[in-house]
Amino acid sequence: MELKKIIEAILFSSSKPVAPKILKKRLEEYSSEEIDEALRELITEYNNMDRAVEIAEVASGFQMKTKPLYKEWVTRFVKEKDVGLTKSMLETLSIVAYKQPVTKKDIDNVRGVDSTRAIKLLLERKLICIAGKNGDAGKKIIFKTTEKFLELYGLRNIEDLPTYKDIESLELEPKMQGLVNGIEHRAESMEHSSEGIEANPLRVNPAEDGETVNHEQLEQSLVDSEDQGTPRVPEIDSE
Numbered sequence: 001m002e003l004k005k006i007i008e009a010i011l012f013s014s015s016k017p018v019a020p021k022i023l024k025k026r027l028e029e030y031s032s033e034e035i036d037e038a039l040r041e042l043i044t045e046y047n048n049m050d051r052a053v054e055i056a057e058v059a060s061g062f063q064m065k066t067k068p069l070y071k072e073w074v075t076r077f078v079k080e081k082d083v084g085l086t087k088s089m090l091e092t093l094s095i096v097a098y099k100q101p102v103t104k105k106d107i108d109n110v111r112g113v114d115s116t117r118a119i120k121l122l123l124e125r126k127l128i129c130i131a132g133k134n135g136d137a138g139k140k141i142i143f144k145t146t147e148k149f150l151e152l153y154g155l156r157n158i159e160d161l162p163t164y165k166d167i168e169s170l171e172l173e174p175k176m177q178g179l180v181n182g183i184e185h186r187a188e189s190m191e192h193s194s195e196g197i198e199a200n201p202l203r204v205n206p207a208e209d210g211e212t213v214n215h216e217q218l219e220q221s222l223v224d225s226e227d228q229g230t231p232r233v234p235e236i237d238s239e
Contacts, residue, residue, distance in 0.1 A: 003027075003030055003034060003035065003038040004038040004041055004042050006027070007023065007035070007038055007039055007042055008042055010023070011042075011055060011062060011063065011064045012064050014063070014064075016061075016063070016151060017057075017058040017059050017060070017061030017062060017063040017151055018061045018062055018063070019059075019060045019061035019062075020035065020036065020039060020061070020062075022061070023035050023039070039062065042055065043055045043062070052066055052067055052069075052070045053065070053066055053067070054066075054067050056154070056156075057156045058150065058151060058154055058155065058156060059147045059148075059150035059151045059155070059156070059157075060147060060150075063154075065154070083152060086118075086121075088111075088113075088115070088117070088118045089118045089121055089122055091111055091118070092107055092111065092115050092118040092119060092122060093122055093127055093128065093145075093149075095107050095110050095111070096122075096128050096143050096144065096145055097145050097149070097158065097161060098161065100131070100142075100143065100144040100145060100158070101131045101132075101134070101142040101143060101144045102142060102143055103134060103140040103141065103142050103143070104116070104119060104140070104141065104143075105140065107119070107143075119143065125148075126146055126148045127145065127146060127148055127149045127152065128143050128144065128145055128146060128149070129143065129144060129145075129146050130142070130143060131143060131144040145158065
């Protein structure tokens with residue numbers, strides 16, 4: 001059976017992006033080079049075909065999806081799933097997405113309110129994660145977005161987020177518009193924040209893959225991290 005057709009069937013059947021490393025792990029009958037070549041050929045074929053479907057790079061994988069040109073027609077039949085985020089969660093997620101890596105204090109300064117609950121909920125949804133600790137005195141916890149965030153918003157990488165200048169001229173999908181709205185609500189304060197989030201160089205010590213956060217200890221740590229001195233860092237439990 002032709003490898004290219006096998007990969008095509010896998011992409012068509014999957015509701016999530018499929019990473020090349022997953023293909024190589026599960027298609028043991030084929031070499032890494034054969035899979036890479038078949039995937040490249042398949043993507044090229046779809047790019048050159050006059051079809052409504054394309055193979056797009058999303059997060060660290062590839063996904064078969066309809067082209068944006070046909071969005072208006074598709075939405076008459078298929079309702080886009082609501083991401084189910086509250087206004088406070090969207091605001092917090094937007095700040096992390098556009099300004100990452102950031103501390104809770106950075107987020108609070110932009111929003112003007114305490115963001116502990118929103119951060120906890122976004123961590124539980126796996127849309128953000130702990131990226132490590134910064135190099136400032138006290139070494140506060142810093143946050144960044146995840147692969148799941150990229151998948152949810154159909155992004156190849158974080159650089160694909162629409163810029164402030166692009167927002168007005170773009171016709172965005174509803175869920176992306178929700179994220180953009182969250183950033184627009186706080187755009188002015190983000191630009192004029194006295195904390196200088198934009199130009200805050202952080203030294204990141206990433207957590208190991210597969211680690212999860214004890215959320216009760218995290219909540220206390222987030223509160224403690226605003227005090228002077230060394231914050232109490234939450235324990236990380238291996239799954």
